[in-house]
Amino acid sequence: MISGHWFWWLLTIAVMVWYSTITVYVAVRGTRDIRQMLHRLKNRSKADGPS
Amino acid sequence: MTNFSWLDGSIVGLYLLATMIAGVVMRKYVAKVEHFLVAGREMNVYLGIASLAATEFGIVTCMYTAQNGYEKGFAGAIPGICQALAMFVIGLTGFCIKPLRDSGAMTIPEMFEKRFGRRIRWAAGVVIVLGGLLNMGVFLRTGGEFLVLVCGFDVKYLEIAMTTLLVGVAVYTILGGMLSVLVTDFLQFVVMSVGLIVVTALILANVGWDKLVTAVQTHHGAGGFNPFVNPQMGWPYVLFNLFLNTAACLTWQAVIARVLAAKDSQTARRVYTGTAFFFVCRFIVPGLWGMAALATLGPATAGENSLHAMPRFLSTFVPVGVMGILVAAMLAADMSTDSSYLLTWGSVIYNDVLAPFRRNWSERKGLVVNRAIIALIGVFLLLYGLWYPLKGDLWTYLGVTGTIYLSSMTTLLIACCYWRRANNWGAAAAIICGAGVPIGYLVFEQVPATRPLAEKIGPYYSGLATYVLVGAAMVFGSLLKPVDTQPPLERRVG
Numbered sequence: 001m002i003s004g005h006w007f008w009w010l011l012t013i014a015v016m017v018w019y020s021t022i023t024v025y026v027a028v029r030g031t032r033d034i035r036q037m038l039h040r041l042k043n044r045s046k047a048d049g050p051s
Numbered sequence: 052m053t054n055f056s057w058l059d060g061s062i063v064g065l066y067l068l069a070t071m072i073a074g075v076v077m078r079k080y081v082a083k084v085e086h087f088l089v090a091g092r093e094m095n096v097y098l099g100i101a102s103l104a105a106t107e108f109g110i111v112t113c114m115y116t117a118q119n120g121y122e123k124g125f126a127g128a129i130p131g132i133c134q135a136l137a138m139f140v141i142g143l144t145g146f147c148i149k150p151l152r153d154s155g156a157m158t159i160p161e162m163f164e165k166r167f168g169r170r171i172r173w174a175a176g177v178v179i180v181l182g183g184l185l186n187m188g189v190f191l192r193t194g195g196e197f198l199v200l201v202c203g204f205d206v207k208y209l210e211i212a213m214t215t216l217l218v219g220v221a222v223y224t225i226l227g228g229m230l231s232v233l234v235t236d237f238l239q240f241v242v243m244s245v246g247l248i249v250v251t252a253l254i255l256a257n258v259g260w261d262k263l264v265t266a267v268q269t270h271h272g273a274g275g276f277n278p279f280v281n282p283q284m285g286w287p288y289v290l291f292n293l294f295l296n297t298a299a300c301l302t303w304q305a306v307i308a309r310v311l312a313a314k315d316s317q318t319a320r321r322v323y324t325g326t327a328f329f330f331v332c333r334f335i336v337p338g339l340w341g342m343a344a345l346a347t348l349g350p351a352t353a354g355e356n357s358l359h360a361m362p363r364f365l366s367t368f369v370p371v372g373v374m375g376i377l378v379a380a381m382l383a384a385d386m387s388t389d390s391s392y393l394l395t396w397g398s399v400i401y402n403d404v405l406a407p408f409r410r411n412w413s414e415r416k417g418l419v420v421n422r423a424i425i426a427l428i429g430v431f432l433l434l435y436g437l438w439y440p441l442k443g444d445l446w447t448y449l450g451v452t453g454t455i456y457l458s459s460m461t462t463l464l465i466a467c468c469y470w471r472r473a474n475n476w477g478a479a480a481a482i483i484c485g486a487g488v489p490i491g492y493l494v495f496e497q498v499p500a501t502r503p504l505a506e507k508i509g510p511y512y513s514g515l516a517t518y519v520l521v522g523a524a525m526v527f528g529s530l531l532k533p534v535d536t537q538p539p540l541e542r543r544v545g
Contacts, residue, residue: 005264005276008125012260015335016251018328022100023244029097030237037093037233041080044091048082 059375066242066379067219070235070386074223077231084417087228088157088398089312094233099322101240102233102391103309104329108243109388110194110381113337117361120341124267124275127341129289131334134296135327142323145316147301150468152316159307159464160403166467167478169407174482175460176403179304182456183396184428186449188436190392191217193358194385200362201369202378214433216382217389221429224390225422229312232390239383246380247336249373250365254343257368263339266346287511294518296330298457302464304395305388340365393432397424454514458521459485466525477529484524488517 081087094102119127141148156162160179164172195209204212223231267275274281278289300306300323313319344364369377401421412420459482466473466481492513495505505513 005125008264008276009260011128011331012255012335012339014328015332016248016255019244019332019336020248022329023241023248026097026101027241030101030240033095033098034234034237036095037090037098038080040093041086041091041230045080045082 056371056374058372059378062372062375063379063382066383070238070383071219071223073238074231074235074390075226077223077227077234080230081226081228081418083414084401084421085157086230087418087421088394088402089308090229090233092312092314094309094312094318095314096318096321096325098233098237099309099313099318100325100329102236102387103306103322103326105236105240105243105384105387106305106309106391107330107388108333108384109190110197110385111190111388112333113340113381113384114193114197114358114361116334116337117341117344118358119334120338121345121357121360122341123278123281123283124271124342125338126271126275126278126281126284128331128334128338129278129284130292130296131331133289133292134300134330134333137293137297137300138323138330139327141297141300142320142325142327145320147464147468148307148310148319148323149316151307151464152310152313152319157311158399158402159302159304159460160399161406163463163467163478164406166473167463167475171463171475171478171482172403173407174479175463176399176406178456178459178482178486179399180396180404182452183304183392183399184431186452186456187392187396188432189449190385190388191432191436194381196359197362197381198378200359201366201374201381203366216386217429217433220386220389221393221425224393225425228421229308229394232387232394233312235390236387239387242376242383243380243387246376246383247332250369250377250380251336251339253369253373254339258343258346262346263342267342270345285511287509287515291511291514294515295453295457298461298518299453302457302460304399305391308391308395308398337361343368393425393428397421397428400424400428454489454517455486458488458517462518462521462525466529470529472529472534473525474529474532476532477525477527480524480528481521485517485521488520489513 083091085091116127116131119130140146151159151162154162154165156165158176160172160175163175191213192209195213198204198212199206199209223235227234271281274284278284279286281288309322310319313322340361344360347368348360348364365377398421401417401424405420409417462481462485463478466477492505492508492510495501495508508516
């Protein structure tokens with residue numbers, strides 16, 4: 001079954017491996033992105049003064 | 052009878068609480084319209100990937116991609132492969148998205164004004180909002196149908212459940228704008244991905260690869276694996292999907308909102324290349340769920356509507372505990388899409404449709420108007436999408452509303468960035484043609500005298516013709532006007 005449809009089998013495996021990996025990686029790096037984004041916005045608001 | 056229990060309900064409740072808190076807390080960071088619409092342009096790569104992926108996967112996506120798997124087998128994943136290729140190439144080259152982000156615009160029509168004038172900006176805004184809102188109008192009901200089928204709830208609760216969900220999403224979007232959308236998208240991406248991966252792993256382990264392949268082979272033959280030999284697909288289907296998905300990557304406002312919120316054009320390009328393969332997952336994962344429904348359910352259990360085969364299968368296949376994760380994942384998928392779409396169409400209404408009426412509005416007034424627009428869109432969605440049942444074929448409806456917008460906006464964007472002779476005559480011709488051809492095809496389909504001709508042409512040739520004709524309208528319309536000496540926008544922004 002695998003040899004007959006190797007393209008779809010490989011693509012399915014690639015999807016599972018890539019998606020699992022990217023979920024963990026993005027979860028870690030995305031948390032850092034959120035912290036930095038909020039920190040920069042806070043600093044900009046302080047620099048701009050009350051609006 | 053389904054496997055949804057009190058444990059699953061608790062998991063879902065916990066997820067909803069965490070999302071609402073995270074969304075509402077973002078309000079304190081919103082001081083300006085720029086914070087509200089494009090998160091102060093502070094979005095970095097990984098937050099962008101999470102947000103883009105979460106936004107572009109809603110329950111409606113899951114339903115249709117699963118239906119593709121059920122009806123077309125593995126070949127049903129072709130649109131996802133096309134979109135992944137398009138997004139990767141656009142991210143790699145910066146085609147259109149680099150000049151768009153470098154222009155400093157908050158929406159696509161705002162960029163058009165610099166080249167085509169105020170009227171085209173306004174007309175483009177109207178087309179984008181009409182196409183987008185009509186497209187989004189069907190999301191709520193389809194999402195509700197999935198949840199009712201999977202959880203085994205009484206269908207009379209569908210409206211109440213989806214209304215409550217929309218109100219919750221609208222509350223945090225109104226308060227925190229793009230900042231709430233990005234942060235909740237991030238949470239929703241994680242929850243959604245865990246659910247999708249766990250359920251797919253269960254299917255591969257318990258149903259098995261061989262059974263899936265055998266089911267596709269039995270029901271669809273070679274056409275279930277190769278789109279070019281599938282009688283329902285063929286090269287027009289593949290080519291049309293390549294055009295449609297390239298256009299979606301370039302101008303679908305919910306996607307482009309991430310380009311415009313990115314720190315710079317380099318970040319926007321990295322978000323595109325980093326998210327590209329997700330679009331293969333977006334079709335393969337629910338496609339496998341649809342194929343599992345095909346392999347395990349008999350025609351009596353699956354029901355007449357192939358759209359409902361996948362949720363019916365999941366309602367009995369997914370065990371207690373995992374069912375809570377699945378429902379939380381699907382709610383996450385739907386909420387992230389709804390919040391992004393509410394904000395994105397609202398931003399075009401504020402920034403472009405209301406542009407002629409804005410005269411020195413303060414930041415405070417701008418924020419109030421933006422929030423009011425989102426609330427009104429929410430009311431429209433409830434009235435149009437949930438309480439008013441759509442008549443006719445849903446897929447045709449989505450295709451037409453999408454093509455009306457995507458064909459003309461993509462042509463305008465490419466011409467705006469790279470063609471020196473493009474001008475407002477060409478832009479106006481392209482917008483009219485982009486709306487006229489798909490609507491004309493629909494009319495041909497409905498009128499008995501012209502129906503055979505419409506059937507002979509088919510939706511894919513009609514879709515391809517729209518893109519070609521819109522391109523031709525832009526060229527001929529622009530050439531008819533005396534020479535415009537303005538250089539392409541990319542040169543001007545350097």
